[in-house]
Amino acid sequence: MLMRTVMGKDLELHLLNDFQREFPLTPEPFAHIAHQLKVSEQKVLSMLKQLQGNGTLSRVGAVFRPNRVGASTLAAMFVPIDQLERVAAKISAYPEINHNYQREHYYNLWFVVTAPNHEVLSSSKVLYLPMLDDYHIDLGFDLTGNDYRHHAAGNSVPTVFTPQPGDDRLIAAIQEGLPLVSRPFAVVARCAGMSEVQVIERLRGMIESDVIKRFGIVVRHHELGFRANAMAVWDVPDDRVTELGRCLGRYPFITLCYRRQRQLPQWWYNLYCMVHGRDRDTVKGHLQQLRDECGMDNYSHELLFSVRRFKQCGAHYAETDPPRLEVRSA
Numbered sequence: 172m173l174m175r176t177v178m179g180k181d182l183e184l185h186l187l188n189d190f191q192r193e194f195p196l197t198p199e200p201f202a203h204i205a206h207q208l209k210v211s212e213q214k215v216l217s218m219l220k221q222l223q224g225n226g227t228l229s230r231v232g233a234v235f236r237p238n239r240v241g242a243s244t245l246a247a248m249f250v251p252i253d254q255l256e257r258v259a260a261k262i263s264a265y266p267e268i269n270h271n272y273q274r275e276h277y278y279n280l281w282f283v284v285t286a287p288n289h290e291v292l293s294s295s296k297v298l299y300l301p302m303l304d305d306y307h308i309d310l311g312f313d314l315t316g317n318d319y320r321h322h323a324a325g326n327s328v329p330t331v332f333t334p335q336p337g338d339d340r341l342i343a344a345i346q347e348g349l350p351l352v353s354r355p356f357a358v359v360a361r362c363a364g365m366s367e368v369q370v371i372e373r374l375r376g377m378i379e380s381d382v383i384k385r386f387g388i389v390v391r392h393h394e395l396g397f398r399a400n401a402m403a404v405w406d407v408p409d410d411r412v413t414e415l416g417r418c419l420g421r422y423p424f425i426t427l428c429y430r431r432q433r434q435l436p437q438w439w440y441n442l443y444c445m446v447h448g449r450d451r452d453t454v455k456g457h458l459q460q461l462r463d464e465c466g467m468d469n470y471s472h473e474l475l476f477s478v479r480r481f482k483q484c485g486a487h488y489a490e491t492d493p494p495r496l497e498v499r500s501a
Contacts, residue, residue: 230348
């Protein structure tokens with residue numbers, strides 16, 4: 172870890188890159204970070220607020236493993252282009268929606284729905300593509316070229332997480348990120364009806380049990396220069412999907428890789444990964460590398476580039492009285 176004074180762009184880089192993982196779960200985490208970077212705590216907080224204000228920083232907080240808390244699914248629908256903005260705005264207005272993108276495909280609107288239970292999801296009149304296995308879920312971006320990341324091969328989606336008393340309040344208090352103040356966990360504790368020590372220990376437990384995939388800085392890739400991103404979808408034999416998914420998930424330009432349920436006859440793809448790059452040619456080159464090195468040339472696939480981002484935020488799990496999501500195609 173860096174142990175010299177950093178300023179300006181150096182400070183911005185180290186905050187955004189070094190603390191995407193292994194964020195200090197201590198009463199004064201930003202003072203801890205400031206000590207490591209040899210700057211003041213106020214300088215760290217000021218920079219994070221600036222980065223959040225300009226959209227580069229999404230939040231400081233948890234990335235939950237899908238379906239460990241509540242329920243989530245990827246969904247897609249066709250919308251006539253002249254109605255796309257209206258329909259996208261209607262969908263984005265629901266708190267259950269945390270990602271909403273236009274992509275280059277007949278199914279041109281893709282969004283992630285997160286809710287307290289599957290009953291809330293079941294009312295969506297869309298192409299429903301629930302996750303069956305995950306091979307890499309991280310959402311982190313290396314900004315230094317050092318390819319620093321932790322990766323463990325995914326297993327089948329575990330049983331639904333059974334919260335301890337007070338966990339629903341804790342999840343509600345952190346799902347939009349930590350407050351950028353000196354003692355953020357004390358603020359969370361007051362919202363959750365817990366002590367600061369209880370909050371920190373419970374978060375550590377959620378990380379250790381893989382309920383939280385990582386805790387730290389969550390960035391927005393487009394603002395960091397990763398302006399081309401595409402969802403690659405593959406139709407592979409079910410008896411090879413785990414082997415191939417683990418192969419795809421090893422690459423540093425892949426932030427998400429998972430198996431999803433086919434929806435025949437409309438949608439026959441079962442293996443997905445998100446490919447990021449600074450331009451379209453780079454993404455296409457990454458795709459060819461995956462095909463060559465994972466032995467996937469013979470499998471049908473499509474590359475769905477993102478066109479517009481309508482919404483991108485952290486997943487919304489906890490709701491006192493969740494509204495039922497009802498989205499109908501135009």
